[in-house]
Amino acid sequence: MCGIVGYVGARPALGIVVDALRRMEYRGYDSAGVAILDGDGGLAVEKKAGRLENLDKQIAEVGAETLRGSTGIGHTRWATHGQPTDRNAHPHVSADGRLAVVHNGIIENYSPLRVELENAGVEFSSDTDTETAVHLLEREYASGEHAGDFVASAYATLRRLEGAFTLVFTHADHPGTIVAARRSTPLVVGVGDGEMFVASDVTAFIEHTRDAVELGQDEVVVITADSYSITDFDGAATGGTPFHIDWDLAAAEKGGYDYFMLKEIAEQPEALESTMSGHLQDGRIVLDEQRLSDQDLRDVDKVFVVACGTAYHAGLIAKYAIEHWTRLPVEVELASEFRYRDPVLGRSTLVVAISQSGETADTLEAVRHAKDQKARVLAICNTNGAQIPRESDAVLYTHAGPEIGVASTKCFLAQIAAAYLVGLALAQALGTKYQDEVVREFTELEQIPAAVQTVLEQMEPVRELARSFASSDTVLFLGRHVGYPVALEGALKLKELAYIHAEGFAAGELKHGPIALIEDGLPVIIVMPSPTGRALLHSKMVSNIREIQARGATTIVIAEPDDEAAAAIADHLIPIPATPTLLQPLVSTVPLQVFAATVAQSRGYDVDKPRNLAKSVTVE
Ligand code: F6R
16 A cells, blocks of 8 residues: 655666655555655656556656666555545655655545644645654754754654654655654665664665665664664664565565466465474474463363455365364454454464454454453564564564555465464463364365465456457356355455456355346356265255256356266366365365456456556555
8 A cells, every 4th residue: 555665876866766665556546656866956856646557657758867866766546545646646745846756555644733733824735644743844844942953843744644644755855864754654764774764664775785674663764874763752763673684575576477366366376385384393383473372272161263355265175174163163254353342352363363464453443452452473474574563462464465456366366375374372271172083184285375376377268258258248256165265265356357257156045135146147156065975955956956057147167177967067168176165265266366357357457466456555
């Protein structure tokens, strides 16, 4: 949700900043802009509504030489306050044209601040909350307590702001210095050789350095070409958390695929392997940054999973396994609903917060609510040092590598695997499974990457099928048991990528209403339970298929190879390898991802950047 970057060094900043924006465009793509200091007191700004390519064209028209200098900031926007127009694009500049700011998040007290500034005669040139910050700083620098001191004036400004934000300031009088601050939304420093970066995400500078420092909540960093200093908002040194990025530029690039999403779908076997790797040691499940003792796990008497979107679907799937293995009650709740009711939580409740980005505002607030209620919180996250794991009691990282396509794919499978590890760790601590059973479940999980690889190698017929249904107006998805959340996920992928009305249902619910939607030729995708593992559910699903076929539906059935009944009645069959029932979602999801991506491509859409969406949602 908005990508921001700052660079100070010896090289021309423009190319470095624009390349960084290109890598962070997944965070928002409503508009983009840059501000470059020429080092002689000049500040040049270019910004443009729409995708980064529009800014590229504008820079080509004005001439890159107008943006010379080796200090620069940049922004790619996902609009919150104000339409995605040129006028609302960042950077925002002070009235004297000497100060520029880029911002991610929301300044919640912007209304009273705007009134205060307007009463003082300040004229606003955008509808954004961000502009208040640049005017406040301009006034502080001109006539405040720290007049003429850019850094101290920035601290004074930051102390007046409320909300969740990352801000990056630069001033024409102070080339070679950038001030940036973090409150809830992410900010990392990239430590180069004679150059420094600040950015929302390490992908911005991975090409230049793999040494980074994570800022914590309410921290400020001042960077120059060869130094960085991190403090709290009052200027007391804090230091940040240094880390080394263990993946490289190739992982953040498309590697021959047309879209990141297609690459990420193909990377799923590896993502699963990395997520599981090292978690079985000497016959026991170990969760790396567990920070919860076996006794803590033994004390758990209820599990809550909180998450949003695709991560919520991972939680729905995990519920089946965790309840089965531990006999603990598991509730799965949309994070956006969780804290607005009065969930029953206590010291013995384990709240599992699932978030790929670790930034999602709804999930973060759910974590805070759970902690206020004294529950233990374990985060499942793909982003090192993000806010949700920082605020949780424990974290289990899904080592899926960077996920850049906006729609979550490999992180979804990794989240399911990680949640299963949590279930096995609980079963082990509680003694609800014998240790050899825990090991057997883990070993079965270890077979899944190969099964996913098999599915991936058989996707051409699915792509053909998807192309033939690309002009559908509605597609329905049906599942039962663990296949039900898979159906929900299949529908979410199709609607977000292809902008087609898609809905997932528990097949048993059909006759309670949704069957009224069935009409001639309506495509219905069915996730078939295993004919051996779930014979009863399987036979009920066969009846459901007959019911909808009788009303004209065209059925596309995902089924195991020995499912003769499915093969006999399906209008179209998508085979998947047989797996233990609880693990089936890890393979049955894959054709649905491929189906959605192919329909979207056939309709001419950019699957990496679906309309109106952003990769991380840092506002509620
Ligand atoms: C859909 C998708 C979203 C995210 C949701 C939560 O493809 O990616 O529904 O799953 O916004 O995001 P994280 O996992 O970052 O909390």
